[in-house]
Amino acid sequence: MAFFDSSENSQAQASPYLAFSALVVDDEVGMQAVLKKALGKAFGHVETAGSVEEAEALRLQNHYDLIILDINLPGRSGIEWEEAFNDADRKADIIFMTGYADLEVAISALKLGASDFILKPFNLQQMLQAVSRCMDKRSAERVTAALSHDINRRVSKELIGSSIKTTQLKQLISQFAPSKASVLIEGESGTGKELVARGLHDASKRKGPYVAINCGALAPELLESELFGHTAGAFTGAKKSREGLFRVASGGTLFLDEIGEMPLAMQASLLRVLEQRTVRPVGTEREISVDVRIVAATNRNLQQEVEDGKFRQDLFYRLNVLKIEVPALRTRLSDLNELVPYLTRMLAKELGVVEPNWAHEDMYAMQDYDWPGNVRELKNMLERCILLNKPPAHYFRELNGPAVSAAITLSSNDITTLPATSGAGELQFGYPDSWSLKDVEKAHIQQVMDSHSGNKSAASRDLGVARKTLERKYKEWDESRSSNED
Secondary structure, three states, rough: HHHHOHHHHHHOOOOOOOEEEEEEEEEOHHHHHHHHHHHHOOOOEEEOOOOOHHHHHHHHOOOOOOEEEOOOOOOOOHHEEEEEOOOHHHHHEEEEEEEOOOHHHHHHHHOOOOEEEEEEOOOHHHHHHHHHHHHHHHHHHHHHHHHHHHHOOOOOOOOOOOOEEEHHHHHHHHHOOOOOEEEEEEEEOOHHHEEEEEEHHHHHHOOOEEEEOOOOOOOOHHHHHHHHHOOOOOOOOOOOOOHHHHOOOOEEEEEEEEEEEEHHHHHHHHHHHHEEEEEEEEEOOOEOOOOOOOEEEEEOOOHHHHOOOOOHHHHHHHOEEEEEOOOOOOOOOOHHHHHHHHHHHHHHHHOOOOOOOOOHHHHHHHHHHOOHHHHHHHHHHHHHHHOOOOOHHHHHHHHHHOOOOOOOOOOOOOOEEEEEEEOHHHHEEEOOOOHHHHHHHHHHHHHHHHHHHHHHHHHHHOOOOOOHHHHHHHHHHHHHHHHHHH
């Protein structure tokens, strides 16, 4: 009720009903004015009408979450306004008003599906209490829908780390959060793009829920229904109407993960929604207004996708109003000092085991790795180590495995491989006894590099060393070659 209070303290507090709209239907102009003024302090949009005919015309043009309806109206009575009760796609909470204490009329109104029934003349507080009950229930339903959609995602709400790149990322989130503009988040898989999206929503102070959907996880026809909703019978299996996620997220944030996976046909539909701020449920021609902040994420280069004709240029510009690039874990390895203890503590609690204490060699091993799978790979590795009771350093040693003999081709120092014959008569290749340890190391590294077409990141993963270690080796060889030439 404080949200309808005109006091200074109440006005400083944002209303939780700003995402809702209301329609007052009464033939008394004075009643229209009183209710519009009272509801206008809490609702985002309030309109009035003097008859059922006028109200129906407004209802077909707009979406209302609440209708306050007088029963005794000129022309059709409030109870005869069947469209308002039977249109499942535009279902609103309806509070009836009447100046006649007729029990039969009250019963009829409640049977139709009215949320409440109030006798005139009434105390304004009585009406506002009824409104609060209706809207609190509607808000809870939306939050429940958002939570049930998001319940399996298991994403923490914190950005862990104090490296320069992570600090800059947090600053961008704080800077972009208050805006209503769309945000495009780019970054490699596993970097924590959804964490950034959640951070934007939490810092935005938007009153609606945070809703997330993976655009690449659903077939095009299901994705359209999931986003925009559908009416009963719109397609096979649509037994009842369903609110789309755009309406579930009303007043909040809709996170479109893997936006680069969205089919071109759906991209056109999404562009229309972003431009018109209305959605059209599958199976209907009616437009419903929505107030949703869009945050999209992708591990692809959308600019390149546009150039390749795989993503609409106009939609790219609509989404790319504000842009955040999430850095890869290998570019902020100092964050491991905070990430590893945090993830270890969280995983141990989830798994119901004693939290392990990793040794210095474990931290060194993790610092000396490129993490191509980023934070997701780190979490997976730690979970495995906890379950197997195996320190990360041991995990990396086993990951590298024993050295495997292979055919080797060198391009410098005139080193050649010599064939050797096994006792079984099979042809094998090995290293001559005359080679130094450095020659063997160089030969093996170059062989692995050749197998990856010169890709140092891939080769370093196979060798079990950091890319910087590989680069240091090549630098030493170049310096040694230059010294010998001099």
